[in-house]
Amino acid sequence: MTRILYALAGADRSRPFSPHVWKVVLALAHKGLPYETAAVGFTDIPAIEGGATKTVPLLRDGDRLIVDSFAIALHLEETYPDRPSLFGGEGGKVLSRFVESWSQTVLHTALVRFVLLDIHDCLGPEDQAYFRRSREVRFGKSLEAVVEAGAGEIETLAAKLEPLRVLLGKQPYFGGETPSFADYIVFGPLQWARIVSPKTILAAGDPVTDWFERCLNLHGGVGRSVTAA
Numbered sequence: 001m002t003r004i005l006y007a008l009a010g011a012d013r014s015r016p017f018s019p020h021v022w023k024v025v026l027a028l029a030h031k032g033l034p035y036e037t038a039a040v041g042f043t044d045i046p047a048i049e050g051g052a053t054k055t056v057p058l059l060r061d062g063d064r065l066i067v068d069s070f071a072i073a074l075h076l077e078e079t080y081p082d083r084p085s086l087f088g089g090e091g092g093k094v095l096s097r098f099v100e101s102w103s104q105t106v107l108h109t110a111l112v113r114f115v116l117l118d119i120h121d122c123l124g125p126e127d128q129a130y131f132r133r134s135r136e137v138r139f140g141k142s143l144e145a146v147v148e149a150g151a152g153e154i155e156t157l158a159a160k161l162e163p164l165r166v167l168l169g170k171q172p173y174f175g176g177e178t179p180s181f182a183d184y185i186v187f188g189p190l191q192w193a194r195i196v197s198p199k200t201i202l203a204a205g206d207p208v209t210d211w212f213e214r215c216l217n218l219h220g221g222v223g224r225s226v227t228a229a
Ligand SMILES: N[C@@H](CCC(=O)N[C@@H](CS)C(=O)NCC(=O)O)C(=O)O
Pocket: 008, 018, 019, 020, 021, 042, 045, 054, 055, 056, 057, 067, 068, 069, 070, 134
């Protein structure tokens, strides 16, 4: 059966960096499902699978095409129930939606201010032009101005991670003793920053850093298949 994960990369297609794609990489590894990666640039996305999506991840699973990281995780859970669970039941699905909302509104919002220019710099010329144009419309200012305005955010990020720190003081993973999709939701954006940016985001000795390192080691160290910037 054909299983293809469409991933997003810069000029170096061997370094996929999308946070949402990384959630799916870990989810597929968690389920032990083999797949091929098709790495594309931003401006290639509209042509994937005959125009199936405006965003990645997109997963082709046999004759099914699934867009959106959470929808893909739900699909994997429903289609492969005999494999290790990503959610640990219906309650896990609902609560993982909260983790997704928190990650999207707090973590992505903070991290993007550090990594926006780093992302731009790792893209090929055509994708750089698209990225600058689309993100400057989205933020209402230049990429440089966004990064400059977010300069103090590194200090405030540590405080934003306090809920994670408290939780990880009680259990090794958001999923409890073993990881779940909730872990991968938060892993994704931190992995995005690790791959595109040389800036130090997580401090040594922080329980969140220790958890992130544990996640990098999961499933044969698939998270380390792309080196840090
Ligand atoms: N909610 C979606 C978000 C997907 C998303 O925003 N993907 C970005 C890459 S990180 C994308 O494909 N952007 C295309 C573009 O900006 O043109 C998910 O969880 O999969």
